[in-house]
Amino acid sequence: MVALWRATIVASSVAGAAALAPAAPAFAAVRTYIVINTDDAGIGTLRDAITQANATKGKDEIVFRIPGAGPHVIALGRAKLPAITDPVTIDGYTQSGAVPPSAIAPATLQVEIDASNVAGGVGLEVRTDDSLITGLVVNGAPSAGGALHTDIQITGHRNRITASHIGTDVPGSTPVTAGYGVQIDGNDNVIGGSPTTRNLISGYYGVRVTAGSRNLITGNRIGTDAAGSGGLGAGVAVRCVSIEEADTNTVSDNLISDCGTGVYVSGDQNTLRGNLIGTDATGTKAIGNGEGIWVHGGDGNQIGGTESSDGNTVSGNDWFGIELSRNNLDPADANVIQGNKIGVDVSGAVAMPNGRAIGSGKGIAVFVGNDNVIGGTEPGAANVISANAGDGIDIPSTSSRTRVLGNRIGTDLTGTANLGNTESGIEIGGSGNQVGDGSAAGLNVISHNGHDGVEITGGTRNSILVNSILRNGGLGIDLAPDGRNTDNPVLDPRDADAGANDLQNAPSLTSAVRTPTATTVTWTLDSLPRTQMRIEFYWSSACDPTGFGEGLLFLPGGLTTVTTGAAGHADGAVQLAALPPSGVITATATPLATDGTPTSTSEFSECMAIRG
Secondary structure, three states: OOOOEEEEEEEOOOOOHHHOOOOOOOEEEEEEEEEOOOOOOOOOOHHHHHHHHHHOOOOEEEEEOOOOOOOEEEEOOOOOOOOEOOOEEEEHHHOOOOEOOOOOOOOEOOEEEEOOOOOOOEEEEEOOOOOEEEOOEEEOOOOEOOEOOEEEEEOOOOOEEEOOEEOEOOOOOOEOOOOEEEEEEOOOOEEEOOOOOOOEEOOOEEEEEEEOOOOEEEOOEEOEOOOOOOEOOOOOOOEEEEEOOOOOOEEEOOEEOOOOEEEEEOOOOOEEEOOEEOEOOOOOOEOOOOEEEEEEOOOOOEEEOOOOOOOOEEOOOOOOOEEEEOEOOEOOOOOEEEOOEEOEOOOOOOEOOOOOOOOOOOOEEEOOEEOOEEEOOOOOOOOEEOOOOOOOEEEOOOEEOOEEEOOEEOOOOOOOOOOOOOOOOEEEOOEOOEEOOOOOOOOOEEEOOOOOOEEEOOOOOOEEOOOEEEOOOOOOEEEOOOOOOOOOOOOOHHHOOOOHHHHOOOOEEEEEEEOOOEEEEEEEEEOOOOOEEEEEEEEEOOOOOOOEOOEOEEEEEEEEEEEOOOOOEEEEEEEEEOOOOOOEEEEEEEEEOOOOOEOOOOOOOEOEEOEO
């Protein structure tokens, strides 16, 4: 048998080695195996090249010199190809006519591996480290006996899959694979890369990581056609990317659209950044997933970040933009969502709602989880959560201690555009959650939403501190039941009623008098006896139509802390900075726990017009 390989001799210096070790050869051979036909077996086939490369230690390469016009289809029979067990580069771009993708054009590929007849259900199996697969079309891995199979399966470390079409036809316009596109069980593998090494991936699951860490899935188009302008996943793709019980992996700079779930995460400390999830390649047209991102019991995952390139655009999806929920008994805890555009296009200024298919889809739904952070106080941490078909953020009774800081909810990043969510900006049913932290950096702008700015439907100890809440369809802050709760000390002595946020009473403003140097506001509060209270004062250009709230601008000097008396009464006057000669003042009250922690914030007070 003639071995179809070329030995390239690489010189290496061994001066002085004889004195230190047994004699070693001065030259090492890098072998190149050439595929010259599309047969399934025999001399010059891909099967033979893999077999020979496995038999020679050290990294080899397999190239293609198949005569005639392409594309060339290697149709496998019942037997799957040998698993790759020794490092190798398989380079489809060595076949005449093959051209890698560019930033503006898809790849032109000339070698297709058709695994549709394979009984073992794997198109190409990498069972080693440090290998490269590039420039191939791999498709057709069938379902057998109800089991899903795989186009490319990696069980190893530091392997790379680049510039290939996986699970599609040659031009990348039609899905072919009903199973998994790429499966990974290993560490430090890379799927994709730059615009010139991106893969096109389709399948029941596009990329599935079942074990391992530090794997990088980057720069690919998953679930769409090669141009990134249309979807391939409808009715086929369940998850574009699935990170299952695997930790510290990164999914970055991909186009992920037209799947049941764009990115599924049940592992911990994974990073999702810079992706377009639910859009086309321009980020301006919707190709929605059912759900954008689903964190299913995963902890400590980072969605977005504070650098300008970190944020994901998660828009145009049928149900929710981002969902955090429980996996069996494991809640989704301590995840961080920062710097993303959720419900708007890549510019952050044009509506592209999540949730239109169900009519009430949320931008972010923290269904079951604790200690999650949405936004932050660092520069670049703000999310734009706007134009969604339901609430911007939903935190039901099964979640607690969520911190919502520094976001733009119902508007753009400048806080000026009308991009309201159809329902409330934030809906909270749980306890111990935080909307704003009292700092300027933690201020949320919550505006233009169809219902309330912040709606508290249940739970207690939800603090709402130093935000800009304006032009919402309902109340700025609404404690259930729906509509304003009057704070009548005769009907509600000592604020003893129970309900959402303990139905905390708001202050009553008695005057707001302006002078050239200051504005003096007098107020009273009837609430819990002998309790320290945080009173915040806000200015707005006009009163809400209800006559209560909202609060456009937290005022310099607009914070006072008092302690109520034995009957729960307190009153006082506060001097604010000089204000415009018109407008209104409103206020909120928040009891402080014995350690000084703010607890249950009230609704806004009745407006008081500025005089003088």
